[in-house]
Amino acid sequence: MFNRSRKGTFGAAGIAATCVKTAEEVEALCEAWDALAARDATATTYQGSAWLATWFRHHPNVRPRVFVAFRGDRLTAAIPLCAYRARFQLASTRILRLAADNDSDYGNALVDPEHPGDLAELVGAGLLRSRTWDLLDLRHIPASASLAQAVRAASGPSRIHHVAQDVAPYLDIRSEWQASVSRNQRSQVLRHRRQLEAEGPVAFDVARSADEVVGMLDQFARIHIARWRQRGETSVFCIPTQRAWLHAACQALHQRGELYLCRLALAGNPVSMGLYVLSGRRLTNYMIAFQEEYRRFGPAHLLIAAAIEDVRRRNLADIHDFGRGGEEYKLRWTRATQPLERILVARRSLAGSAALCWAARVQPFIWRHYRAATLLREFRRRREARRSA
Structure with missing residues (x-):
């Protein structure tokens, strides 16, 4: 159980708030956290305890800094x-980032709709006034997110920068996908489906039991590793901590x-596989893997079509969310996108200025250049794989 005696470090009248600094305390918050997420209509799987608590548990080297506010026993x-340290030139910099930000499509806070001002209080009186960081780096934030609004409304001696970072394409699937996509996309998907079916029996299935989840994830990992190896790069499944x-x-x-x-399988052999999350009538694509030998059939597109048809038939979702990133294959399905921004808040100090220069100028330059971004990602993945082996 969460130790409520630690609350009350800051907050307005009626609000008791604190900063949780251990993974064990995060675990103890799960019940209250889930109740809050259920009340927050904007919450996604990436703000849920199933995602975040497991991430903290399997990344013991990270330092949680989870700001929470209570009214009585109600979160x-x-x-x-999470807190990180980095060195820029001669300055050692303390950085706060959203937990699991690189492993999530969307970043945000949680807020009780009956007490919407509590998040603003938590940001203004707690987070922004904390002297434990030089740069606050909030990534992949929907422009309409409650956290973005709270930071915009906050005042203080810090520099706040909002930068367009990415987009997240999505498709309304309340009607058949054939009526929503372009004629060219529809023709290609249907033609490739016929061509694949001409090769043998095609089946689509979804993991139903815990054992099936284990078996399909292992199969997914093998395909993903092979696919990335063909590209000369390292799959996240090669990193033991990430795989676990x-x-x-x-x-x-x-x-x-x-x-x-x-x-999606042909005669029992996997053609393509998809790892999705379901939340709030939204099916979000987290990761897709396919076997190179089936590339000519457009295996990712066939999987997407099959998944949309399945969730519509079972009435599970109204939106197919392609996740963050405006890759060409996603935009062949839809032109509707949700803008995502990066919010940078820097202290007026040498360390804060150095970190802001890196985050606002150098990093975007690297990310805009595919080869440089790929090399940096590969370096980090191989380093992480060695450390966690």
Whole structure:
């Protein structure tokens, strides 16, 4: 159980708030956290305890800084952050980022709709006044997110920068996808489906039991590793901590009915597989893998079409969310996108200025250049794989 005696470090009248700094305390908050997420209509799987608590558990080297606000025993606002240290030139910099930000499509806080001002209080009186950081780096934030609004409304001696970072395409699937996509996309998907079916029996299935989740994830990992190896790059499944976390997160999501792990197979051989999450009538694509030998059939597109048809038939979702990233294959399905922004808040200090220069100028330059971004990602993944082996 969460130790409520630690509350009350800051907050307005009626609000008791604190900063949680251990993974064990995060685990103890899960029940209250889930209740808050259920009340917050904007919450996604990436703000849920199944995602975040398992991430903290399998990344013991991270330092949680989870800001929470209570009214009595009711959790009314939460900002899941982690503390990092970095060195820029001569300055050692303390950075706060959202937990699991690189492993999530969307970042946000949680807020109780009956007490919407509690998040603003948590940000203004708690987070922004804390002297434990030089740069607050909030990534992949929907422009309409409650956290973005709270930071915009806050005042203080810090520099706040809002930068367009990415987009997240989505498709309304309340009607058949054939009526929503372009004629060219529809023709290609249907033609490739006929060509694949001419090769043999085609089947689409979804993991139903915990054992099926384990088996399909292992199969997914083998395909993903092989695919990335062909590109000369390292799959996240080659990193032991990441693989263990994904297994744990998927099992936790499966227990809640939020996991949609699917497979398209030809004569029993996997063609493509998809790891999706289900939340709030939204099916979000987290990761897709396919076998190179089936590339000519457009295996990712066939899987997407099959998943949309399945969730529509079972009335599970109204939106197919392609997740963050405006890759060409996503935009062949839809032109509707949700803008995502990066919010940078820097202290007026040498360390804060150095970190802001890196985050606002150098990093975007690297990310805009595919080769440089790929090399940096590969360096980090190989380093992480060695450290966690």
